[in-house]
Each structure stands twice: as C-alpha cells, then as structure tokens.
Amino acid sequence: MLLTVRHTTTYVFDTPMRFVAQSHRLTPANNGSQKVRSWSVTSEGATFGAAFTDGAGDRVTTMTAQGPVDRIEILVEGGVETVDTTGVLRDHREIISPVCYLQGTAATTPTGALLELVAKTVEAARGTDLARAHRFNEVVGEAIAYVPGATHAHTTAAEAVELGQGVCQDHAHALIAMAQAAGMPARYVSGYLLAGEAVTESDASHAWAEIRVDGLGWVGFDAANGCCPDARYIRLGSGRDAREAAPIRGVSRGGGSEALDVRVVVAQGQQ
The missing domain is CATH 2.60.40.2250 (Immunoglobulin-like)
Known part of the structure; x- marks a missing residue:
C-alpha cells in the first residue's frame, strides 16, 4: 500500500x-x-x-x-x-539494548487504579509472551475508552486509567506500564495512521506501543484500535514515553x- x-x-x-x-x-x-x-x-x-x-x-x-x-x-x-507484517518490526537497524526499555518514566509509572489493574492482569495472564502481550492490549483498550479531549499532553497512564478515558497516548503509556511489570521491555512509538473518513486531521497523527516478544523481537500493539499495526501505519520514532518519542x-x-x-x-x- x-x-x-x-x-x-x-x-x-x-x-x-x-x-x-x-x-x-x-x-x-x-x-x-x-x-x-x-x-x-x-x-x-x-x-x-x-x-x-x-x-x-x-x-x-x-x-x-x-x-x-x-x-x-x-x-x-x-x-x-x-506492507502488513502483523505488527512485527523487521529489518529495523538499532543498537540500543532492549533492557533499556524495562525502565519506566513518570508518565508510565503504575500507581492507584493502574497499579491494581497491572497486578491483576499480569498475575492472571498465561501462555506465551505473545499471548500475554495480546491480552495486555485488550485489557488496556477496555480500561481506557477513546475520548478525544478527555486528557492532555501531560496526563499520566495512571491518571487516564483512573478517569477511564483517554487517547492513543494514554493507551500506549498504560500498555508500556503493564508489559514492563511483566518483565517485558516496552516502548512508545509515534507515527501516522490511515483511518476512516470520520477521523479528524489531528487523529491521523497516531501513537502505539511496541513490546519485546521472545522469538519475534519488537511487536507493535495499538490498544486504541485493538489491533497490531498493519499496512495502514507509518512508524516515525520511539522512546520510553510520549515526550521522548515526540516528533x-x-x-x-x-x-x-x-x-x-x-x-x-x-x-x-x-x-
């Protein structure tokens, strides 16, 4: 495409x-x-x-x-x-160790309702790393309803979960927190998304998370849309949170x- x-x-x-x-x-x-x-x-x-x-x-x-x-x-x-690689980031040349993405930031630190959600989900998640990552993606999407304007640039993942509303930035931050709590490196990704006709000009600028999965490497997860990035996505940059990955x-x-x-x-x- x-x-x-x-x-x-x-x-x-x-x-x-x-x-x-x-x-x-x-x-x-x-x-x-x-x-x-x-x-x-x-x-x-x-x-x-x-x-x-x-x-x-x-x-x-x-x-x-x-x-x-x-x-x-x-x-x-x-x-x-x-092309659609089912979310798997292939042939991306980088030298930073994935271990660096086990460290959270102020935006992704789990406290309050997010801490409870993370503890409950991580403990119950079973199966392969890939299966667990998909489950984390589902849980975050259910916990934070997509409501534009409900949060702002400095809203933390914990605040978004407490509110129960947010945008793609909040979904990505919460998913990073959950994956890191399970011992899986995770990072924030900024980019673009080809979406439906109802999407506004600001929504085409998008964000999601990448989780390090054994045997596959980095795999993207978009909790806001309940899927892995496909051919509709363009990847721009990454970081530990939205501030580090800002365009x-x-x-x-x-x-x-x-x-x-x-x-x-x-x-x-x-x-």
Missing part, C-alpha cells in the same frame, strides 16, 4: 522569539514494513542541520531559526510504501507564550 502524508505544524508566538532550536523525528526509517518513496521536511526561514540515525534506529534532524521569530510552520510531505522537541529563547496547531492528512495513493 502507498500512503501519502501531509503534516503541518504551526507555532505562533505572542512575543517574537530571539532563537528557536528543534530536534525532529519527522522522517520515517526504512524497515521491513515500510519503504520511503519520497519525503521532505521544510520550514521557510529556518536552517536544517545534520541528520543522523540515533541508537534506536530513528532518523533525527536539527532545525534552528534566528529571531525575531513570531511564527514557524513546518511542512512534512511524502509517500511511504507499506518535534525544542527550546525557544524569549518571553511570552506560544500557540500550537497541528494538521495531519494521511491518504492512500496510487502505486
């Missing part, structure tokens, strides 16, 4: 910034489930620095803008050919505040 992406991120500063520096994970890496056919990341007036592949096998690029800067628009456009991270010098607008359109192209 050929997927096309148009992703626009716009920052508007109420007071012009003197300097802006960002780190981008906006370019997919080739692997067994995806091959980049065309891709560009542009921003008028900005300077793009060296691009490199980090230890997790993700493509990273730096971008800077000298002030005064009152608005930055980053445009991502491209096409990726995808854009950066710092700005100057006072005031910023307004952020993100628009993502994913469509099926003609091969």
